[in-house]
Amino acid sequence: MPARHANLRKVAFALATAAVLFSGIEGVLRLGGWYADAGQDSPFDFEQLGTLEARPVAGGVILPGARSQVVASPKRATRVYVIGGSAAQGSGYTPFTAMPGWAERILRRAPGMGPIEVFNGGVGGLASTQLVDVVRSALTLGELDLLVVYAGNNEMLDALEVVQMPDGRRHTERISRALWGLHGFRMLSALVPASDNPPPPPPPSQADGELPHHQPVQIQESSRREAHARYRDRIDAILDLAEHHGVPVVLTTVATNQRDHLDPQGSPRERELYEQGQQHLAAGRIDEAREAFAAAEENAARPSRADRTIRATIRALAERPGATLCDLEAELSSHAEHGIPGRDLFFDSCHFNAHGHQLAGTFLAGCIAEALGEDPGALTGLDPNPAGGWDPQRLDHHRGFWEAQPPTPGDDPAKHMKWGHLHVAHSRMDQAATAYQRALELGAPPAAMAVNLGLVAQHRGQLDDARRWLDQATAALPDDPDLAAQRAVLGP
Numbered sequence: 001m002p003a004r005h006a007n008l009r010k011v012a013f014a015l016a017t018a019a020v021l022f023s024g025i026e027g028v029l030r031l032g033g034w035y036a037d038a039g040q041d042s043p044f045d046f047e048q049l050g051t052l053e054a055r056p057v058a059g060g061v062i063l064p065g066a067r068s069q070v071v072a073s074p075k076r077a078t079r080v081y082v083i084g085g086s087a088a089q090g091s092g093y094t095p096f097t098a099m100p101g102w103a104e105r106i107l108r109r110a111p112g113m114g115p116i117e118v119f120n121g122g123v124g125g126l127a128s129t130q131l132v133d134v135v136r137s138a139l140t141l142g143e144l145d146l147l148v149v150y151a152g153n154n155e156m157l158d159a160l161e162v163v164q165m166p167d168g169r170r171h172t173e174r175i176s177r178a179l180w181g182l183h184g185f186r187m188l189s190a191l192v193p194a195s196d197n198p199p200p201p202p203p204p205s206q207a208d209g210e211l212p213h214h215q216p217v218q219i220q221e222s223s224r225r226e227a228h229a230r231y232r233d234r235i236d237a238i239l240d241l242a243e244h245h246g247v248p249v250v251l252t253t254v255a256t257n258q259r260d261h262l263d264p265q266g267s268p269r270e271r272e273l274y275e276q277g278q279q280h281l282a283a284g285r286i287d288e289a290r291e292a293f294a295a296a297e298e299n300a301a302r303p304s305r306a307d308r309t310i311r312a313t314i315r316a317l318a319e320r321p322g323a324t325l326c327d328l329e330a331e332l333s334s335h336a337e338h339g340i341p342g343r344d345l346f347f348d349s350c351h352f353n354a355h356g357h358q359l360a361g362t363f364l365a366g367c368i369a370e371a372l373g374e375d376p377g378a379l380t381g382l383d384p385n386p387a388g389g390w391d392p393q394r395l396d397h398h399r400g401f402w403e404a405q406p407p408t409p410g411d412d413p414a415k416h417m418k419w420g421h422l423h424v425a426h427s428r429m430d431q432a433a434t435a436y437q438r439a440l441e442l443g444a445p446p447a448a449m450a451v452n453l454g455l456v457a458q459h460r461g462q463l464d465d466a467r468r469w470l471d472q473a474t475a476a477l478p479d480d481p482d483l484a485a486q487r488a489v490l491g492p
Contacts, residue, residue: 052123052134054141059491060463061141064134065121066427067095070461072491075143077115080104080368082122083131083138084150087254089122091351094424095459096396098122099150099352102361102384103368108485109382110365113374117489127154128234135238139245146371147242148364149235150328152254152306152314153350155227156219219301232313243322250371251318252364253329254306254350258293259342261349267301281338290340305350326367328360335359347401354399358384387481393417393448395424395436395455396482402426409435413442420452429459447476451483458490466490 052064060070063081066089071079082088082100090098104118121134128151138144235251242249259281262274277292298307311329318325333339345356352360362384366376390397393414402425409415416439423432433456440449454469470487477483
């Protein structure tokens with residue numbers, strides 16, 4: 001028995017020594033800031049979106065995003081990079097009529113602004129955890145002048161994934177998440193070679209930021225609080241990275257559809273609050289309606305939208321040096337019916353419709369101008385519409401939403417052109433190039449197809465092809481200022 005007690009004491013002493021040693025290492029790493037934000041990949045399958053890294057190509061850099069785009073290096077314009085999930089990406093629309101595209105269109109018309117490019121780095125399903133790595137990569141290679149963060153709709157998705165797992169895996173994932181919060185654990189993880197077999201991409205619905213499951217579940221309040229805290233830490237880490245690289249940041253509040261969205265599989269409390277909001281609205285009690293809708297959003301059983309806590313976090317962190325607040329939620333509310341956003345601005349819970357994108361992009365342009373030290377008042381009254389009118393055959397003029405039933409092309413060049421637009425809306429750039437090339441072969445207008453093929457080549461990482469096609473387009477359309485500006489930023 002004494003020998004057994006002696007062995008137990010040795011084991012206990014060894015464990016205590018290991019705990020003290022690890023605690024000491026953890027303390028040193030935290031004080032030094034090492035591994036504070038390294039390797040923040042999500043452990044959940046629906047957020048495994050592949051490699052999202054900036055990478056050099058001949059004469060340029062490919063910046064990460066759902067619609068990755070090659071930009072010239074050295075840069076020839078002020079470069080703004082917008083990051084976030086599918087709402088920033090412009091789910092359902094092309095990059096040119098999503099929010100960042102409208103902002104770019106308006107800024108390029110501003111007198112004295114100079115050449116500018118606003119790159120859309122949004123990726124469906126991305127939460128703040130993954131955005132840290134994306135930002136680090138883009139800041140290192142992208143020669144950025146300004147970073148814009150529009151993120152907050154996906155923060156609860158990983159918490160929901162844990163809730164809906166079988167008990168055994170649920171506990172394992174929670175332990176994994178807790179360990180990943182330790183700097184020492186991340187340091188040890190960095191020593192393990194990466195797998196040669198990365199996980200497959202998620203199904204399209206999940207990549208677009210939709211809920212990974214559809215059975216009614218109630219997220220635990222502790223998980224909700226953890227997600228809010230993690231969001232604050234990750235946005236704070238993004239600000240630290242930007243400050244280290246000397247790049248200012250625009251933090252935007254995230255707008256959502258509060259008035260016209262109710263999850264049919266949500267909780268009874270969520271439905272009760274939403275119905276209260278509708279009753280208050282019908283009775284003309286707008287302030288009470290606004291409060292009820294916001295409370296319903298906060299009590300969502302399967303939250304897939306930002307809420308008041310997310311927006312309050314952005315407003316607080318925007319007070320940091322180097323950050324500018326763009327209160328997009330408040331601005332869009334001022335344009336919404338009753339001052340409460342609904343289907344007048346969104347097509348679902350959090351994704352803008354065409355009108356919402358234009359309003360959001362217009363306001364974002366002013367925020368960008370202010371953050372760059374320009375006068376946002378210079379943008380007032382600028383007409384963002386194309387000088388020669390909208391040409392539906394051109395990709396940069398296509399304002400439509402993706403369709404559930406795309407056209408059957410046949411030998412009609414217009415149908416192939418429309419196929420190309422829909423492929424771009426779905427981020428299928430290779431297929432878009434094939435469709436536009438076929439439309440050109442069948443007699444579609446050469447100038448419009450040259451525009452389309454040039455823009456798609458830029459998103460495919462083919463800088464030389466983009467220049468060649470856009471040279472043809474500008475020669476055919478010499479009076480188009482948008483086209484000239486797009487060609488100029490690619491360099492000779």
